[in-house]
Amino acid sequence: xxxxxxxxxxxxxxxxxxxxxxxxxxxxxxxxxxxxxxxxxxxxxxxxxxxxxxxxxxxxxxxxxxxxxxxxxxxxxxxxxxxxxxxxxxxxxxxxxxxxxxxxxxxxxxxxxxxxxxxxxxxxxxxxxxxxxxxxxxxxxxxxxxxxxxxxxxxxxxxxxxxxxxxxxxxxxxxxxxxxxxxxxxxxxxxxxxxxxxxxxxxxxxxxxxxxxxxxxxxxxxxxxxxxxxxxxxxxxxxxxxxxxxxxxxxxxxxxxxxxxxxxxxxxxxxxxxxxxxxxxxxxxxxxxxxxxxx
Amino acid sequence: xxxxxxxxxxxxxxxxxxxxxxxxxxxxxxxxxxxxxxxxxxxxxxxxxxxxxxxxxxxxxxxxxxxxxxxxxxxxxxxxxxxxxxxxxxxxxxxxxxxxxxxxxxxxxxxxxxxxxxxxxxxxxxxxxxxxxxxxxxxxxxxxxxxxxxxxxxxxxxxxxxxxxxxxxxxxxxxxxxxxxxxxxxxxxxxxxxxxxxxxxxxxxxxxxxxxxxxxxxxxxxxxxxxxxxxxxxxxxxxxxxxxxxxxxxxxxxxxxxxxxxxxxxxxxxxxxxxxxxxxxxxxxxxxxxxxxxxxxxxxxxxxxxxxxxxxxxxxxxxxxxx
Numbered sequence: 001x002x003x004x005x006x007x008x009x010x011x012x013x014x015x016x017x018x019x020x021x022x023x024x025x026x027x028x029x030x031x032x033x034x035x036x037x038x039x040x041x042x043x044x045x046x047x048x049x050x051x052x053x054x055x056x057x058x059x060x061x062x063x064x065x066x067x068x069x070x071x072x073x074x075x076x077x078x079x080x081x082x083x084x085x086x087x088x089x090x091x092x093x094x095x096x097x098x099x100x101x102x103x104x105x106x107x108x109x110x111x112x113x114x115x116x117x118x119x120x121x122x123x124x125x126x127x128x129x130x131x132x133x134x135x136x137x138x139x140x141x142x143x144x145x146x147x148x149x150x151x152x153x154x155x156x157x158x159x160x161x162x163x164x165x166x167x168x169x170x171x172x173x174x175x176x177x178x179x180x181x182x183x184x185x186x187x188x189x190x191x192x193x194x195x196x197x198x199x200x201x202x203x204x205x206x207x208x209x210x211x212x213x214x215x216x217x218x219x220x221x222x223x224x225x226x227x228x229x230x231x232x233x234x235x236x237x238x239x240x241x242x243x244x245x246x247x248x249x250x251x252x253x254x255x256x257x258x259x260x261x262x263x264x265x266x267x268x269x270x271x272x273x274x275x276x277x278x279x280x281x282x283x284x285x286x287x288x289x290x291x292x293x294x295x
Numbered sequence: 296x297x298x299x300x301x302x303x304x305x306x307x308x309x310x311x312x313x314x315x316x317x318x319x320x321x322x323x324x325x326x327x328x329x330x331x332x333x334x335x336x337x338x339x340x341x342x343x344x345x346x347x348x349x350x351x352x353x354x355x356x357x358x359x360x361x362x363x364x365x366x367x368x369x370x371x372x373x374x375x376x377x378x379x380x381x382x383x384x385x386x387x388x389x390x391x392x393x394x395x396x397x398x399x400x401x402x403x404x405x406x407x408x409x410x411x412x413x414x415x416x417x418x419x420x421x422x423x424x425x426x427x428x429x430x431x432x433x434x435x436x437x438x439x440x441x442x443x444x445x446x447x448x449x450x451x452x453x454x455x456x457x458x459x460x461x462x463x464x465x466x467x468x469x470x471x472x473x474x475x476x477x478x479x480x481x482x483x484x485x486x487x488x489x490x491x492x493x494x495x496x497x498x499x500x501x502x503x504x505x506x507x508x509x510x511x512x513x514x515x516x517x518x519x520x521x522x523x524x525x526x527x528x529x530x531x532x533x534x535x536x537x538x539x540x541x542x543x544x545x546x547x548x549x550x551x552x553x554x555x556x557x558x559x560x561x562x563x564x565x566x567x568x569x570x571x572x573x574x575x576x577x578x579x580x581x582x583x584x585x586x587x588x589x590x591x592x593x594x595x596x597x598x599x600x601x602x603x604x605x606x607x608x609x610x611x612x613x614x615x616x617x618x
Contacts, residue, residue: 028523032417033426039414040433043491047436049459050448062457108342115339124336127344134351136601138552140573141593144361144580145354148368168346198335227441229555230573234581245443249559252447260451267444274439282432285439290499 054078054264061261077261078269081251087266089240090247094226094270097162097243102221104167106214113176114202114210118188128177135170143234150235157237166225172217175291179213180206216288219281226273244270361590368584379591389592392563392570399486399571400550406490407546408539411497416527419505435499437492446559449488450475478568481561485569489556493549497542504538505531540611547607548600572596 048068053061054077055070061077081087115121116128146165147156155161183206191201229245236242242250248266277285337344362379366372383389418430437445452459453474461471474480508531516530532539554573557563563570572592580589 029421032420033422036414036417036426036430039410040430043433043437046448046452046491047440049452053451062451062454064457064462066459066462108346111339112343115336119336119339121333121336127340130352131343131347134347134355136604137351137355137597138548138600140552140554140576141597142351142354142358143576144586144589144593145357146350147580148357148586149349149354164346165350168343168350170347170351173343202339223439227439227443229441229443229558230577233558234577245441248447249443252450252559264448264451267447270444271440274441278432278436278439282435286435286499289438289496290503 050264051268054261054268056261058259058261061259061264077259077265080259080262081265081269084262085247085251085266086239087247087269090242090244091269093159093241094244095273097159098222098225100163101166101225102218104163105169105172105221106218108167109169109172109176109217110207110210110214112173113178113213114180114206116173116177117180118185118206119198131170131173135174140230143231147234156235157241159236159241161235162232162243166221166231169217169221172221175217175288176210176213178291179210183209212284215281216284216291219277219284220288222277223274223285358590358593361587362594364587366586368586372587375587379587380595383588383591383595388567388570389575391567392575393572393595395482395568395570396551396553396572399482399489399553400547403486403489403493403550403553404543404546406486407494407497407550408543410490411494411542412501412535412539414494415498415501415505416531419502431502435495438495440492442492442555443559445492446488446556449484449491450560453484475561476565478565481565481569485553485557485560488560489550489553492556493546497546500538500542500545501535504535504542508534537611540607544604544607547603551596551600551603 045068049066052067052070055073055075056067056077057074058077058080112131116124116131150156150161150165155164187205187209188201191205192198196204227245228243229249232243232246236246239247239250244266248263248270251266252263361372363374363376364372365375365379414430414434418427418434422430451457453461455461455471455473455476458474460474461469464472472480474484512530512534513526516526552573553571554577557569557571557574558577561569563574573596576589576592576596579585579592
């Protein structure tokens with residue numbers, strides 16, 4: 001941006017001298033690219049190492065020199081991870097927990113966001129402020145009462161203990177409210193004139209239009225809860241209710257360093273759904289993560 | 296954001312709303328609609344309000360109340376006044392953990408913001424489009440991984456004998472660094488792993504902030520003769536200060552709650568050298584069953600978070616430059 005402006009200034013004033021500054025600019029761009037490449041290598045290198053080490057035979061997994069490119073892939077670590085860890089159960093648990101939380105958040109946040117954006121009722125502003133204020137208190141601080149509540153209603157050590165408390169979402173409600181505020185209000189007026197009930201107006205006019213917003217809520221919920229460690233560590237006790245991150249950490253604790261490729265194979269498997277989201281929903285994820293911080 | 300008044304006319308109770316409505320269908324609905332609109336918003340809100348009440352508001356109040364009781368779940372709770380706070384404040388492990396957390400926040404947030412800002416400026420300047428997309432995706436990538444998984448593979452990479460980090464360092468003549476067996480080494484690893492994973496979030500915020508700086512500002516600056524880093528020092532930094540404020544508030548709040556990385560990488564050790572505030576909440580509640588003390592620590596942490604947030608917004612009035 002800025003270079004084009006200097007360029008323009010140079011053209012305006014001293015057109016013949018144009019090549020000289022240009023050369024200098026290319027050098028600075030090359031330097032920048034080198035620095036950015038170094039940063040990318042530092043970021044992606046550890047992940048590449050994880051992938052290629054998971055594709056080494058377990059006995060060689062901790063040998064130096066390390067492997068960064070899987071040239072002779074060996075899948076025995078993947079066989080092992082299925083044998084040593086009930087990974088299918090972990091995947092199933094994680095998928096169930098994450099999927100239900102994401103769906104639940106999309107549904108409840110759409111409803112609440114719509115009410116805060118388009119319906120009028122007493123105490124709307126105050127209630128919305130309370131919803132926003134709950135975001136200030138970290139989940140780690142309320143975990144003790146949540147744990148007791150879960151025990152009290154007889155849900156301790158179940159998957160529901162992970163799912164139910166995570167469904168009401170202040171951030172999702174905020175996001176959906178913003179989304180509904182951005183939709184034209186005369187659509188609802190037209191529907192009402194045509195005799196549509198308020199529920200029909202929401203269901204058939206606004207909800208379909210709000211799908212992209214709901215997708216952002218769903219993707220954010222998926223990214224957060226697929227990876228979360230703290231709540232499952234506290235709210236699940238038996239291994240049959242573990243989610244993937246918890247199962248992998250306990251696998252690392254159980255195995256010696258002789259079979260790190262087995263642990264890394266599990267890590268790679270657990271990354272696959274996140275990678276799919278990264279490839280297809282990166283834009284939505286970026287927008288969601290930075291939503292509400294723009295001002 | 297403030298224009299919350301674009302409600303649909305069926306739900307408008309004021310005159311303006313009624314005046315706009317015409318047509319037989321709307322009129323016949325008027326009576327029914329009026330009845331319905333009283334409870335209708337609450338039907339939409341019920342799942343969220345009930346859920347948040349039960350799983351967020353009640354626990355917030357309960358954790359404050361619990362901080363004044365001694366309770367191990369087995370016997371009945373007994374009121375102890377400020378005893379939990381007094382004990383917690385004097386407990387050497389809790390003190391060390393809070394000091395560790397503050398040190399961690401200072402170093403990790405400074406690194407995270409510095410790195411994110413420098414890389415964001417470099418990515419946003421003239422660059423081939425495909426490279427810009429590649430760099431942005433690469434820096435964003437760690438955000439989609441689980442902190443637990445990242446800590447699992449990083450623990451291998453920082454292994455003293457067989458780790459790749461020491462292997463690479465050996466080429467520049469650095470003798471094997473005892474990363475995870477010494478207090479300083481462990482603290483460094485926790486910070487590095489945390490920043491590795493989280494700087495991408497600040498990076499995204501800075502990218503957004505840079506994109507909103509008008510190009511004319513730079514044109515004016517370069518006509519005035521500003522180049523290179525001087526241009527960024529005198530133009531970018533002041534104009535970016537609102538973004539920097541948001542990015543630093545969020546980075547500090549998140550870093551104060553660090554748990555996954557130290558738990559998986561070091562379990563708080565060696566000694567208490569990498570134990571953090573949230574780790575002592577976890578340990579006093581779920582390992583020692585001191586639920587009252589755990590709540591007291593939680594209340595203190597929440598107060599610290601609120602104080603820092605308030606202080607930052609106060610400072611912003613003085614130092615942040617709004618256009």
